[in-house]
Amino acid sequence: MMNTENNAPSKVVAISGGTSGLGFAVALGFCEAGYQTCLISRNEEQGEMAQFELSRAGFGSYFFKCDVRNENEVESTYLKIFNQFQRLDSAINCAGILDSGNGVNLTESEFDDVISTNLKGTWLSMKYQVPIMKKTGQGNIVNIASILAFHGSSGNSAYVASKHGIIGLTKTFALENLNFNIRVNAIAPGFLDTPMLDRIFQKNPDKRRKIQNLMKTKKFIPLNNVTKSVLWLCSTESASINGQCIVVDEGLTAGYSL
Numbered sequence: 195m196m197n198t199e200n201n202a203p204s205k206v207v208a209i210s211g212g213t214s215g216l217g218f219a220v221a222l223g224f225c226e227a228g229y230q231t232c233l234i235s236r237n238e239e240q241g242e243m244a245q246f247e248l249s250r251a252g253f254g255s256y257f258f259k260c261d262v263r264n265e266n267e268v269e270s271t272y273l274k275i276f277n278q279f280q281r282l283d284s285a286i287n288c289a290g291i292l293d294s295g296n297g298v299n300l301t302e303s304e305f306d307d308v309i310s311t312n313l314k315g316t317w318l319s320m321k322y323q324v325p326i327m328k329k330t331g332q333g334n335i336v337n338i339a340s341i342l343a344f345h346g347s348s349g350n351s352a353y354v355a356s357k358h359g360i361i362g363l364t365k366t367f368a369l370e371n372l373n374f375n376i377r378v379n380a381i382a383p384g385f386l387d388t389p390m391l392d393r394i395f396q397k398n399p400d401k402r403r404k405i406q407n408l409m410k411t412k413k414f415i416p417l418n419n420v421t422k423s424v425l426w427l428c429s430t431e432s433a434s435i436n437g438q439c440i441v442v443d444e445g446l447t448a449g450y451s452l
């Protein structure tokens with residue numbers, strides 16, 4: 195597929211978790227920006243639905259069924275992407291899950307599941323994204339962290355630990371790839387109205403109102419505002435930014451006003 199404006203081959207982006215919530219909004223943003231967009235997640239039906247929604251907006255896309263916790267699946271997914279496109283311009287590591295319940299009540303498997311998805315999944319994805327980017331001499335990786343990469347949150351110990359860890363991975367991969375024209379940054383969104391939080395609100399409807407009341411606008415962060423920040427980090431306009439995490443939370447975590 196060619197970019198019709200300048201006859202250059204279209205850029206390629208891979209988005210883990212691209213079939214739902216924030217990842218889907220990011221996928222739509224990259225489609226609109228002319229990228230060939232690869233959606234990566236476990237549930238095929240959800241993948242087909244996401245592709246259908248993108249096609250209704252006028253865009254083709256590619257779906258790769260992959261569990262980011264599993265190295266063999268991640269390796270073969272990026273091999274398929276390389277074989278199909280011979281390039282990977284941007285990669286957004288957005289697949290994530292939440293835990294529920296205080297740390298003392300979590301089971302070992304719940305803790306492992308969150309860490310394996312959010313933290314190990316981000317590492318494994320970068321492990322196989324970077325070699326493709328090295329082959330073409332350039333690339334941008336954006337890891338999706340959270341405001342909980344900088345704060346604690348009762349009832350979310352594994353999630354908080356995983357998101358703190360993503361900041362460390364981001365900085366380290368940025369340093370390790372400084373000489374390869376590959377930038378690695380992170381975005382830390384505030385509260386987003388996505389299926390992830392909706393599952394909590396269904397059990398505890400009061401939480402939606404409580405979260406909204408925390409926000410200056412009394413609304414969740416628009417997904418499109420996060421998408422724009424991700425796209426900016428993947429553009430030459432942010433060329434000197436590397437190993438950083440940009441918080442997109444309307445100032446929620448900036449500090450106190452007394």
Ligand SMILES: NC(=O)c1ccc[n+]([C@@H]2O[C@H](COP(=O)([O-])OP(=O)(O)OC[C@H]3O[C@@H](n4cnc5c(N)ncnc54)[C@H](OP(=O)(O)O)[C@@H]3O)[C@@H](O)[C@H]2O)c1
Nearest residue numbers: 211214215216235236237261262289290340385386388390
């Ligand atoms: N919602 C918020 O308020 C908020 C705030 C800050 C940061 N974030 C972060 O934003 C990211 C997206 O969250 P969201 O709110 O958009 O959640 P979501 O709607 O639940 O989407 C999560 C996505 O991750 C995929 N996924 C989960 N486990 C996976 C695995 N093992 N392998 C591959 N894909 C997997 C899911 O697809 P399958 O289940 O089909 O695999 C789905 O596409 C997460 O990293 C989350 O931590 C969210």
